[in-house]
Amino acid sequence: MRPFSAVGDTVVLGGRISVCFACDALNFRAYMDLIDTHVHLLHADLFTYDWCAGNVALAGNHTLDDYRVAVKTGPAGVKVSSLIFMEASVPPDQTELEAELFSRLANRARGTPAITAVIAGCRPESPGFPEQLATLALDARVRGLRRVLYTQPDEFLQSPLLAENLRRLSETGLTFDLCVRPKQLVLVADLIEACPQTQFVLDHAGAPDVKGGELELWQAGIRLVAARPNVACKFSGLGSLADPNQPLTAQVRRYFTHCLECFFPERMLWGSDWPVSADLAAWLDTTAELLGELQDFEQAAIGTGNANRIYRLN
Numbered sequence: 001m002r003p004f005s006a007v008g009d010t011v012v013l014g015g016r017i018s019v020c021f022a023c024d025a026l027n028f029r030a031y032m033d034l035i036d037t038h039v040h041l042l043h044a045d046l047f048t049y050d051w052c053a054g055n056v057a058l059a060g061n062h063t064l065d066d067y068r069v070a071v072k073t074g075p076a077g078v079k080v081s082s083l084i085f086m087e088a089s090v091p092p093d094q095t096e097l098e099a100e101l102f103s104r105l106a107n108r109a110r111g112t113p114a115i116t117a118v119i120a121g122c123r124p125e126s127p128g129f130p131e132q133l134a135t136l137a138l139d140a141r142v143r144g145l146r147r148v149l150y151t152q153p154d155e156f157l158q159s160p161l162l163a164e165n166l167r168r169l170s171e172t173g174l175t176f177d178l179c180v181r182p183k184q185l186v187l188v189a190d191l192i193e194a195c196p197q198t199q200f201v202l203d204h205a206g207a208p209d210v211k212g213g214e215l216e217l218w219q220a221g222i223r224l225v226a227a228r229p230n231v232a233c234k235f236s237g238l239g240s241l242a243d244p245n246q247p248l249t250a251q252v253r254r255y256f257t258h259c260l261e262c263f264f265p266e267r268m269l270w271g272s273d274w275p276v277s278a279d280l281a282a283w284l285d286t287t288a289e290l291l292g293e294l295q296d297f298e299q300a301a302i303g304t305g306n307a308n309r310i311y312r313l314n
Helices: 064-071 092-108 129-137 160-171 182-193 216-226 248-263 280-292 296-310
Strands: 010-013 016-019 032-039 078-086 114-121 142-148 175-179 200-202 231-235 268-270
Touching: 032 268, 032 280, 032 296, 064 280, 078 092, 078 280, 092 114, 092 129, 129 142, 129 160, 160 175, 160 182, 182 216, 216 231, 216 248, 231 248, 231 296, 248 268, 248 280, 268 296, 280 296
Parallel strands: 032 078, 078 114, 114 142, 142 175, 175 200, 200 231, 231 268
Antiparallel strands: 010 016
């Protein structure tokens, strides 16, 4: 990204005119627009979150208003214009109610960032999935589905019924978010290949062990997954996987670089994973630095363009 001579320089960013209003002696940054494609709004007064048990930081409610406060702590010039609600692994008998509630919130809530879409929970391993899919597909705010898979055995990912049901998503235009661990990426690549017309999104860049520094298994898995054209990589959630006592950007840079080399900017999205990744200010700082090193059109693709296209937000 080229430097600017002074605050107030006018630049073209993603096909529109923006003004550079944040700079320092070493780095000049243009206005950066982001869509947060991964936000968990938690309402413990309404839903059950078994995975939060014992985690003091995730106790209680984490609301849209709370997120709006947190997102204001980011660096000058970086704006999250909208967000996508990500299902929060509630029990099966609460999944459709969760989607309905946050769809209604998206329709009536005022202010920014606004909820533009909902990724609903589902059970694609179930024989009853076609009926669940038909119900969820009727909701205009639901643009995709997710089932957390890192808790499941290998046999789950290899199930013919799972692949059969995920192939059904292509008929509705809904996406499927993959929440897995590095050791599962080989099986995930096979699953993606078995569903060539379904659009997949790999959450949290495949959840590498950032704190532990493990690379080889994750890198090989990412290359396998990226070889399938019907999957995009969501660069999100790495804040909770890193060492909180070390600078975040330095820890995640090599993971970002590898994703960029494998998926290119055309198949990468950005998200936070708030409130699981609670330090939104640090993640926005890291985002500003890493995306700020790219060309303007690459920034725009990762920040907003790919989210608009893949989740059909426009």
